[in-house]
Amino acid sequence: MPEISSSKPYRIGRSKTGLGLFATKKIKKGDKIIRYFGPMLDSKNKKHDDIDNKYLFEINNRWTIDGSVRKNIARYINHACRPNAESDVSSRKRKVVIRAIKTIEPGEEINYDYGTDYFKIFLKPIGCKCDHCEKKRAKKRAEARAEKLRLKLKAEKKAAKKAEKQAAKDARKTKKPVSKVAASKAAKRNTLSGVKANAHARGTGKPTKTKAARTKPLGRVQPKGASRAKRAS
Numbered sequence: 001m002p003e004i005s006s007s008k009p010y011r012i013g014r015s016k017t018g019l020g021l022f023a024t025k026k027i028k029k030g031d032k033i034i035r036y037f038g039p040m041l042d043s044k045n046k047k048h049d050d051i052d053n054k055y056l057f058e059i060n061n062r063w064t065i066d067g068s069v070r071k072n073i074a075r076y077i078n079h080a081c082r083p084n085a086e087s088d089v090s091s092r093k094r095k096v097v098i099r100a101i102k103t104i105e106p107g108e109e110i111n112y113d114y115g116t117d118y119f120k121i122f123l124k125p126i127g128c129k130c131d132h133c134e135k136k137r138a139k140k141r142a143e144a145r146a147e148k149l150r151l152k153l154k155a156e157k158k159a160a161k162k163a164e165k166q167a168a169k170d171a172r173k174t175k176k177p178v179s180k181v182a183a184s185k186a187a188k189r190n191t192l193s194g195v196k197a198n199a200h201a202r203g204t205g206k207p208t209k210t211k212a213a214r215t216k217p218l219g220r221v222q223p224k225g226a227s228r229a230k231r232a233s
């Protein structure tokens with residue numbers, strides 16, 4: 001690993017994605033952290049145009065820094081979608097400086113946004129591993145888990161309701177489960193009609209509506225022929 005002077009506010013260390021650059025001292029917002037440097041590649045030069053590696057930093061249409069050289073410590077800085085530093089590009093001077101855009105505390109990893117082209121080509125296919133994207137993914141996973149659980153509970157509730165309904169249906173079919181209330185109501189009905197029938201039988205004078213009672217009075221009435229015979233005599 002390249003030597004870094006102890007006066008510098010950073011060190012190379014292990015990060016989630018391999019190596020990274022970490023603050024060793026507090027770096028204030030706006031402070032220059034490190035220069036991103038390497039041989040200048042000219043797009044007009046056919047040989048230069050053939051060079052390809054992950055550390056190319058395009059300054060403008062013509063000039064690109066080949067940052068793959070060992071001495072370019074800035075190449076250890078990883079990408080982040082919500083970074084604490086930025087690449088400050090001076091097109092005229094063909095110079096790139098990494099500058100803090102937030103106060104960076106000792107121990108914190110330094111990172112900057114590599115830009116949309118790099119993101120699309122290198123990071124999107126494998127999934128960005130920056131804190132912001134990891135958190136986003138974790139949130140999505142948690143939401144998906146919660147949704148799955150909600151659907152599962154809903155399905156269970158539905159199944160329980162269905163089973164309950166089915167059980168009630170089955171019970172009606174097999175036992176004719178006359179509930180206690182229904183049974184007592186039926187019993188009451190029987191006793192009431194019994195009382196009424198008795199009252200008529202004792203002769204309250206009111207016409208009875210039972211079939212048996214309706215036929216009885218006819219028996220008491222004298223036959224028409226007999227009364228006529230009585231008057232005639």
Ligand SMILES: [Zn+2]
Pocket residue numbers: 080081082128129130131132133134
């Ligand atoms: Zn990201």
